Amino acid sequence: EVQLVESGGGLVQPGGSLRLSCAASGFTFDRYAMHWVRQAPGKGLEWVSSIGWNGASVGYADSVKGRFTISRDNAKNSLYLQMKSLRAEDTALYFCGKDLDYRYYGLDVWGQGTTVTVSS
């Protein structure tokens, strides 16, 4: 079964850091681009970051650029999102997603999400 499982969310103070992980199983991880998408409570979907199959190509939303870093470890079938200088507006449910391809066509597999709450 193709599966993505996020972890690492939690409550953090403004200015703090968190590292989200996404464990992949059931598919050949290093053949696909991967994504992070977030959803603030009661709001729509917001694309956060994407990474190519080999990690060479990465991109970030302006709202997180310079604060978040996406990475992957193909040997461990894992995707990561290092988040620093967290703000209240980063509070959201964070999903990792697998792309249909090594290029970018859409997210065909999603995790269940991990909740990040930034509050003092």
Add this chain to the structure above:
Amino acid sequence: DIQLTQSPSFLSASVGDRVTITCRASQGITSYLAWYQQKPGKAPKLLIYAASTLQSGVPSRFSGSGSGTEFTLTISSLQPEDFATYYCQQLNSYPPFTFGPGTKVDIK
């Protein structure tokens, strides 16, 4: 950055109705557009990619069309399980891979 707008933002419809949702891009994105369905408390589900390709396992009552700047998602005969929020996403120009603001389909 490419912006996406969706219309309507809210739609009230009955079972059996034909429903059309429009997604417009601020500049051309060829056919790099995906559609998702999201139900409360659940992760989104991919319905359509490359503007008109039905994702495996998605019922054929869903269809997508368009290219360039204007796209549509059509549900030919709305079923009870289709009441949800629908999002488009552009994957032509990156970053960002923008999502539209969503269209909520509710029961009339």
